[in-house]
Amino acid sequence: MSENERVTVGAVLTALLFLVPAFVLHSSPRFAGSLSGFVLGAAAAALMLSLLVYPVAKYSMSFRSLIARLASMRALLAFHVYAGVFGAFLAILHTGHNYQSPLGIALVVSMLLVVVTGLVGRYYLPQTSIELREQQSRLATLRTAYDRTAVALSDKQSSDAEGPPFRDSVPQGVPILRLVEGIADLEYAIGSREMVKRMFMPWIVAHVTTAILMYLLLALHVAGEIYYGLRWIS
Numbered sequence: 001m002s003e004n005e006r007v008t009v010g011a012v013l014t015a016l017l018f019l020v021p022a023f024v025l026h027s028s029p030r031f032a033g034s035l036s037g038f039v040l041g042a043a044a045a046a047l048m049l050s051l052l053v054y055p056v057a058k059y060s061m062s063f064r065s066l067i068a069r070l071a072s073m074r075a076l077l078a079f080h081v082y083a084g085v086f087g088a089f090l091a092i093l094h095t096g097h098n099y100q101s102p103l104g105i106a107l108v109v110s111m112l113l114v115v116v117t118g119l120v121g122r123y124y125l126p127q128t129s130i131e132l133r134e135q136q137s138r139l140a141t142l143r144t145a146y147d148r149t150a151v152a153l154s155d156k157q158s159s160d161a162e163g164p165p166f167r168d169s170v171p172q173g174v175p176i177l178r179l180v181e182g183i184a185d186l187e188y189a190i191g192s193r194e195m196v197k198r199m200f201m202p203w204i205v206a207h208v209t210t211a212i213l214m215y216l217l218l219a220l221h222v223a224g225e226i227y228y229g230l231r232w233i234s
Contacts, residue, residue: 031096041094045218047087048111051211077097081122088115107221110214117207121202128197132190139186146179 006117031037057067067076088111095104 010202026070031098037094037096040090040188044087044090044094044221047083047090047213048218050083052085062170064118077122084115084118086115088112089122103217103224107171107214109219110210110217113210114207114214117203119153121207125197125200125203128200132197133189133191135186139190139216142183144180146176149176149179 053067054073057064057073057076064073070077090109091108095108098104
């Protein structure tokens with residue numbers, strides 16, 4: 001995820017954090033069925049349906065070759081992220097902050113879970129992997145410096161003058177205890193980050209499962225609106 005993409009998505013998600021509990025301050029039971037509410041709901045549903053373009057293009061070779069003439073997979077993934085976040089934003093506005101229908105509540109919850117699990121896979125896990133590689137590289141450097149320092153000390157060299165063999169790996173004047181502390185801190189940080197990464201690895205299962213649930217609930221919601229009629233027409 002690029003810096004601009006991360007800033008935009010972060011701003012919309014921050015707005016969502018305020019919109020979801022906004023029913024405490026404002027609630028309009030009839031807004032969702034009004035013309036304005038219908039427009040917002042239809043736009044949100046269209047964006048949610050457009051999310052299917054990326055997975056279909058990714059797993060269908062025939063559709064991928066067709067869509068490749070219009071956009072790259074990278075562009076489709078960026079659109080997938082934006083459409084999901086902005087679709088959730090419009091859907092929350094569509095509710096009018098009125099969460100009394102069990103179907104509506106379930107749809108909002110599943111939609112937010114789709115957004116969160118999608119962002120975990122798009123940003124958090126790749127960023128975690130990059131940070132892990134950086135920490136492992138630093139750990140390898142510190143271990144090399146420790147080994148060279150230990151050899152130097154075993155040869156009864158002065159701890160204040162660590163010598164050319166390890167001068168490039170560790171700053172002069174750094175005692176061996178600081179190397180040990182640095183290695184221990186990095187090992188703990190790497191272990192914690194790897195544990196968190198393993199916890200979030202099944203994100204794709206959660207993302208697909210909640211997406212399927214969301215589309216089923218969305219179909220029921222749209223069918224209910226059509227069956228009971230749109231209030232803004234009458």
